[in-house]
Amino acid sequence: MLVTHNPVSNPGELLKRFADARAESDRLFDIVRRDALYQRPIPDRHRIAFYLGHLEAFEGNLLRETVGGMPSFHPEFDRLFAFGIDPVGTALPSDRPEDWPSPDEIHGYNQRMREQIDARAVSDSQILNVAIEHRLMHCETLAYMLHRLPLEQKVRPASVPRAVSSGPLQPAMVEIAAGPVVLGLSSSSTTFGWDNEFEAHSVVVPDFAIDKYKVTNGQYLDFIQSGGYQNRAVWTAADWQWKSEQDIRHPAFWRRSNDSWRYRTMFEEIPLPLDWPVYASHAEASAYARWSGKKLPTEAQWQRAAQGILTESIANADFKSWDPTPVNAFPDAQSDFGAVEMVGNGWEWTSTVFAPFAGFQPFRFYPGYSANFFDACHFVMKGGSPRTAACMLRPSFRNWFQPHYPYVYAGFRCVSN
Numbered sequence: 386m387l388v389t390h391n392p393v394s395n396p397g398e399l400l401k402r403f404a405d406a407r408a409e410s411d412r413l414f415d416i417v418r419r420d421a422l423y424q425r426p427i428p429d430r431h432r433i434a435f436y437l438g439h440l441e442a443f444e445g446n447l448l449r450e451t452v453g454g455m456p457s458f459h460p461e462f463d464r465l466f467a468f469g470i471d472p473v474g475t476a477l478p479s480d481r482p483e484d485w486p487s488p489d490e491i492h493g494y495n496q497r498m499r500e501q502i503d504a505r506a507v508s509d510s511q512i513l514n515v516a517i518e519h520r521l522m523h524c525e526t527l528a529y530m531l532h533r534l535p536l537e538q539k540v541r542p543a544s545v546p547r548a549v550s551s552g553p554l555q556p557a558m559v560e561i562a563a564g565p566v567v568l569g570l571s572s573s574s575t576t577f578g579w580d581n582e583f584e585a586h587s588v589v590v591p592d593f594a595i596d597k598y599k600v601t602n603g604q605y606l607d608f609i610q611s612g613g614y615q616n617r618a619v620w621t622a623a624d625w626q627w628k629s630e631q632d633i634r635h636p637a638f639w640r641r642s643n644d645s646w647r648y649r650t651m652f653e654e655i656p657l658p659l660d661w662p663v664y665a666s667h668a669e670a671s672a673y674a675r676w677s678g679k680k681l682p683t684e685a686q687w688q689r690a691a692q693g694i695l696t697e698s699i700a701n702a703d704f705k706s707w708d709p710t711p712v713n714a715f716p717d718a719q720s721d722f723g724a725v726e727m728v729g730n731g732w733e734w735t736s737t738v739f740a741p742f743a744g745f746q747p748f749r750f751y752p753g754y755s756a757n758f759f760d761a762c763h764f765v766m767k768g769g770s771p772r773t774a775a776c777m778l779r780p781s782f783r784n785w786f787q788p789h790y791p792y793v794y795a796g797f798r799c800v801s802n
Contacts, residue, residue: 603659
């Protein structure tokens with residue numbers, strides 16, 4: 386099992402973490418130029434202005450529901466900024482920039498909400514953890530959106546590290562011995578977890594082999610050059626239809642420029658780094674796996690292969706970088722079986738459909754957090770990306786996205802039985 390430390394239960398320390406999460410989200414919005422706040426970089430998501438107000442609205446609505454005694458001072462904004470969009474079978478949003486409040490109105494709402502929340506001095510550790518992790522999740526998902534903004538609409542921080550390369554890479558597979566793995570958290574655990582992380586259970590996993598490293602841009606380029614996007618045999622019918630309708634010919638982070646490939650980082654465009662992990666949709670990852678004669682791992686296989694990873698060895702996570710690093714840049718970040726950097730540097734797709742564990746009980750105060758996505762339209766991702774907060778690198782954490790969503794910081798590795 387991935388070795389992590391339990392989150393603190395001291396309310397004072399949790400409130401400090403809450404303040405730190407606010408600071409992280411403030412830094413994120415600082416990179417957006419004011420005149421770009423009403424852009425919609427991803428067509429089927431809200432405009433950026435929504436997310437500017439959503440974090441405070443969520444926390445205010447959460448505390449009114451659970452703690453009470455906190456009257457609403459702006460019911461319209463509480464409703465306007467309450468819910469995001471998960472576009473499964475829905476039309477593209479049709480709102481206009483002028484339909485949204487001004488930045489000054491949103492900032493005023495946020496400031497007053499923070500003052501109201503802080504005055505409550507909330508001590509419930511579960512509620513505080515929900516508020517902290519919800520905000521930090523959006524620090525990552527909003528980064529996906531800001532990644533799509535034109536470069537001139539962003540302010541590059543002074544401390545952004547430049548792209549690096551690690552040199553030659555020798556792909557390999559490592560053998561994973563058969564054995565049990567524990568998925569999820571026990572209800573008696575002192576570790577905070579979301580409702581879909583319960584209840585802990587053991588799964589016996591037969592022996593298999595898994596890629597030592599995440600699949601790289603270089604390896605995926607081989608797939609493209611071999612005609613992988615034209616090879617109908619490696620795509621499911623639904624994935625082929627999506628690819629064809631959207632005219633998908635390469636990962637969303639790549640751009641063809643004359644006879645070469647370019648890569649879009651958060652703040653610049655660079656020659657395609659062949660030793661970085663490829664970020665691709667689940668559909669693209671699955672097609673590559675079939676083309677290579679392998680499969681994507683199940684959630685249990687992934688968890689078994691990640692056994693023994695220490696948080697101290699996780700290098701590219703917790704907002705340390707805006708972009709990936711070479712897959713072999715941190716060779717000491719190994720699992721007990723020798724799989725490198727399974728946590729950090731990019732989430733990893735699994736073949737497991739997001740579904741509840743036996744004994745699942747939704748949070749009373751947030752019943753739709755997981756249950757709304759138990760629809761056979763989302764797949765489990767494990768691990769973490771450069772923009773994943775440290776608290777969500779725990780082994781039980783389950784992320785999930787639709788198979789055709791191409792903007793996530795998610796890569797993959799393949800398995801063979």
